[in-house]
Amino acid sequence: MGEKLLMKGNEVIAEAALRAGCRCYFGYPITPQTEIAHYLAKKMPQVGGTFIQAESEIAAINMVYGAAGAGARVMTSSSSPGISLKQEGISYISGAELPAVIVNIVRCGPGLGGILPAQCDYFQAVKGGGHGDYKMVVLAPSSVQELYELTVEAFNIADRYRILTMIMGDGILGQMMETVEFRDEEEIIKVDKDWATTGTEMKRDHNTITSIYINPEVLEKHNQKLQAKYRKIEENEVRVETFNCDGADIIVAAYGTVARIIKNVIKMAEKEGIKVGLIRPITLWPFPVAAFEKYSEVPKAFLSVELNAGQMVEDVRLAVNGKRPVYFHGRMGGMLPTQKEILDKIKEIVKGD
Amino acid sequence: MAVVFKRPHALRDVPMHYCPGCTHGIIHRLIAEVLDELDIEGKTIGVSPVGCTYNNYEYFNCDMQQAAHGRAPAVATGIKRVHPDKxxxxxQGDGDLAAIGTAEIVHAATRGEKITTIFVNNAIYGMTSGQMAPTTLINQVTTTTPYGRKPELHGYPIRVCELLSTLDGAVFVERVSMHDIKNIMNAKKAIKKAFQVQIAGKGFSIVEVLSTCPTNWGKSPDEALKWLKDNMIPMYPLGNFKGKDLEV
Amino acid sequence: MAQQEIIISGFGGQGILSAGRLLAYAGMLEGKNVSWLPSYGPEMRGGTANCHVIISDDPIGSPILNSATTLMVMNGPSLDKFENIVESGGIIISDSSLVTRSPKRTDVKVYEIPATQMASDMGNLTYANIILLGKFLEVTGIISKEAFEQALRKVLPEKYHYMIPDEMKALEAGMKY
Known part of the structure; x- marks a missing residue:
């Protein structure tokens, strides 16, 4: 590991992308993620890379399509309203099986909403905001160090499976500064992109990148192939942190910024004699079902705490599969739950039976 | 025996799906001939649009990407920035380029992306069966202007070459037509020059090709060519708008 | 000290966010875990600005503070807004050149320093935040002067390094006040 640095989350994402060998970035300004663009606008020319401030989010994601299809490691970043605009491109990239990384520093909605932290785009990210039966890998870091490590990993996952990988954070993670230690060298997987459009040089048949299959039998086969790939990712790429779960009275499910608040709550609850566990999904898709199955005999219940009206809680319920009650506590609009209000909710559940 | 006519190498030996009398096939051939003559098939990457030519990636021997509706210039930008030496x-058709993809074409042009756009203008949507295009003529009947295109209801046709030639990044802009042999030969010259301009690194180049759609116009191929000549050319004058004298 | 939780608040343009960054950087150089979280919004200058800084021996949970061990304020509205979330036994450091009232709390230690006036007397208004930080360093003892100077070198762009000796004088003036 190298020197310890104090850096903003957004800048760390940008630096991590460069370290992962990303030399193409296409984006459009939107708060609260614009530092990613500032950083790369400065650095890309120094490393011979491409930075384009596109005319729109739609253009940016389609530049990603072109560059990924041409074999490059490529990234775009935005925040919720911009990610909505990118959904068309996300679906096409998924259909054409192109590897790329997309960052969503989520802000609160709907509509123009506000710029403060939220997790209201969970459904959009993990259930498919665009059309068609597709999935993208969704990574949810909860510290600046993890933003770095998972951004590098996102490029590897994307290349390994020819899939779109999303880093989903919020304004707190993007704007906060924390200590980060970069590795001297990144582990970058090497894959042969023999499918990419690099020019035939008259030495091979032409490569084509497409998502259109007019013949229904062919399109069904293509979908089956995609689904088989998604099952493989579910087997191999689940990431989860379980904290304080053995012997816990109640287990909280939370990701990203909220998981950090829960860690404080765990300490407060301990003083009151309640043992609270935390299951923190790091991959929101594939969802860490096994971790919930493992602890489904927890004495009291599960509680999903989110910055939305109740989205991940649906996946928690599916994973717990009726074995224990699953409660929800959430705040919206950029409001954050206080540690005390979460503790009160926990006490209410624990004492409630 | 001397070969006097053959398929250009850059054109794949597959049947095309276009309607009888449609000029897309000719335009494809002109592009393929230019790729052959400039010996660039092996270093060329094309982008197919959405519309009648959605799957023309199957007709060219060079590498191809298929883009979402209107986004071809953005996709091409991504490709070119990864492979600046290619x-x-x-x-693109008129709906793809001049309606849903207006922002992408204008900004690719103004950035001076070193790409070439072949813009096929037949004044109608073909693939989706004959709706009004941004280039549909005044009083022209389409399935969504059944009483004719009325300016007060549907606005006016867009002249793409005139619009784009105001942009500094667009360095070669020319409008050609498919209505007779002489004009087809002119079209090929323009297409060749447009590719040469790109290879010389000068900037964005576009050739607008006036074309027919006998099926959706409800005309025979012959009548369609005449209709193009009599009605489209007065609205869309042929000629070079920019870059005629560029050294390439 | 297990954990120092600091809120710094004032107008945009007073160096609120950079004061927080300096503390966090110096804390990191002292081997602590640190986090810095700005209020972020459309206002670049002149609006309200605050940041949350945590300096801790332990890994940091939430970077968002619901209460603070130290409050540093550089305008009146900030004192009104945050006075009540300071923990009992905590610290309020106030720029009394700009904050016209004294804190009402009697269960916290209060330091009122005319930092903006002192900075003006030193010939550079931008030292006011450094003067207040000097008091923080003196009272808490968690960051050495050496670490602070080192942090200045890391945080300030090179073209401003010539100001560091004067910044350190401002720091000492705050410590001594």
Whole structure:
């Protein structure tokens, strides 16, 4: 590991992308993620890379399509309203099986909403905001160090499976500064992109990148192939942190910024004699079902705490599969739950039976 | 025996799906001949649009990407920035380029992306069966202007070459037509020059090709060519708008 | 000290966010875990600005503070807004050149320093935040002067390094006040 640095989350994402060998970035300004663009606008020319401030989010994601299809490691970043605009491109990239990384520093909605932290785009990210039966890998870091490590990993996952990988954070993670230690060298997987459009040089048949299959039998086969790939990712790429779960009275499910608040709550609850566990999904898709199955005999219940009206809680319920009650506590609009209000909710559940 | 006519190498030996009398096939051939003559097939990457030519990636021997509706110039930008030494072209219709993809074409042009766009203008949507295009003429009947295109209801046709030639990044802009042999030969010259402009690194180049749609116009191929000549050319004058004298 | 939780608040343009960054950087150089979280919004200058800084021996949970061990304020509205979330036994450091009232709390230690006036007397208004930080360093003892100077070198762009000796004088003036 190298020197310890104090850096903003957004800048760390940008630096991590460069370290992962990303030399193409296409984006459009939107708060609260614009530092990613500032950083790369400065650095890309120094490393011979491409930075384009596109005319729109739609253009940016389609530049990603072109560059990924041409074999490059490529990234775009935005925040919720911009990610909505990118959904068309996300679906096409998924259909054409192109590897790329997309960052969503989520802000609160709907509509123009506000710029403060939220997790209201969970459904959009993990259930498919665009059309068609597709999935993208969704990574949810909860510290600046993890933003770095998972951004590098996102490029590897994307290349390994020819899939779109999303880093989903919020304004707190993007704007906060924390200590980060970069590795001297990144582990970058090497894959042969023999499918990419690099020019035939008259030495091979032409490569084509497409998502259109007019013949229904062919399109069904293509979908089956995609689904088989998604099952493989579910087997191999689940990431989860379980904290304080053995012997816990109640287990909280939370990701990203909220998981950090829960860690404080765990300490407060301990003083009151309640043992609270935390299951923190790091991959929101594939969802860490096994971790919930493992602890489904927890004495009291599960509680999903989110910055939305109740989205991940649906996946928690599916994973717990009726074995224990699953409660929800959430705040919206950029409001954050206080540690005390979460503790009160926990006490209410624990004492409630 | 001397070969006097053959398929250009850059054109694949597959049947095309276009309607009888449609000029897309000719335009494809002109592009393929240019790729052969400039010996660039192996370093060319084309981008197919959405519309009648959605799957023309199957007709060219060079590498191809298929883009979402209107986004071909953005996709081409991504490709070209990864491979600046390669030749990148988009093939787009009037709905793709001048309606849903207006922002992408204008900004690719103004950035001076070193790509070439072949813009096929037949004044109607073909694939989706004959709706009004941004280039549909005044009083022209389409399935969504059944009483004719009325300016007060549907606005006016867009002249793409005139619009784009105001942009500094667009360095070669020319409008050609498919209505007779002489004009087809002119079209090929323009397409060739547009690719040469790209290879010389000068900036964005576009050739607008006036074309027919006998099926959706409800005309025979012959009548369609005449209709193009009599009605489209007065609205869309042929000629070079920019870059005629560029050294390439 | 297990954990120092600091809120710094004032107008945009007073160096609120950079004061927080300096503390966090110096804390990191002292081997602590640190986090810095700005209020972020459309206002670049002149609006309200605050940041949350945590300096801790332990890994940091939430970077968002619901209460603070130290409050540093550089305008009146900030004192009104945050006075009540300071923990009992905590610290309020106030720029009394700009904050016209004294804190009402009697269960916290209060330091009122005319930092903006002192900075003006030193010939550079931008030292006011450094003067207040000097008091923080003196009272808490968690960051050495050496670490602070080192942090200045890391945080300030090179073209401003010539100001560091004067910044350190401002720091000492705050410590001594």
């Amino acid at each position: 030749v990148v072209f988009t093939y």
